[in-house]
Amino acid sequence: MVGQPSLALLKLSVHDDELWIESPTNGTLKLKQNYHLKSAKVVEFEFDGSKLRTIDCGDEIATWFEKVIDKPGVRLLRHVPEFEYRQNLTISKIEKSKNFPLHSSCLIINDNSVSDLNKKLPAGMYASYRNFRPNILVECKPYSEDNWTFVQIADVSMQFIYLSERCQKITIDPDTSKKSDEPFKTLKHYRCPKNGKGLQRKPTFGTLFGILNEGQIAIGDHIYAKQNVWKIHA
DSSP, X not given: OTTOGGGGGOEEEEETTEEEEEETTTEEEEEESOOOGGGXXXXXXXXXXXXXXXXXXXXXXXXXXXXXXXXXXXXXXXXXXXXXXXXXXXXXXXOSOOSSSSSOSEEEEEHHHHHHHHHHSOTTOOOOGGXXXXXXXXXXXXXXXXXXXXXXXXXXXXXXXXXXXXOGGGGBOTTTOOBOSTTHHHHHHHSOOBOTTSOBOOOEEEEEEEEEEOOOOOTTOOEEEEEOOOOOOO
């Protein structure tokens, strides 16, 4: 379902043993976190060059998503620990537990970096951290997250994979699902690193990390970061 702007309007929350997915047009879908593998419908599909076994979440849930994105033939698939993980990892083998994310399980965005971006946007334009869909939102000196090589939050430790290269999806307004040319256009002016041949790449914003040690984190936890210094701007 990549490339469906209406998905930006969904709000997720966890309530006891349920994952709630709230849609402004189709009510709230409640998914049980528990599952029974023996009675589940197991399906195999190919993702990023790997064949994966997953659990199909059923027709009722599929119908809910079809209404949300106004598209037939949608299925919600779930990975469970009993099944194998994706082998041909595109970027790194730091974390073995990732399956559906293309590059890593964790994207960190700095709210103060977003504030700095907003100062550079045209008058009347505004970007939210939600444009960038982070797993973890932090507050520190703008763009200092660019140089973090290792992060510790409570019992969770993470290792730097790479700076997150952004595409046109960040131009989708998370409140309306409408698209524009910002903030992608502005980021291209000051957040485009160059490769070894001097060619400009996509703009970067946010940092991708691989999870080394799992655990629980909470809002307000302290973040301990080891940093390196490398040139990322053109």
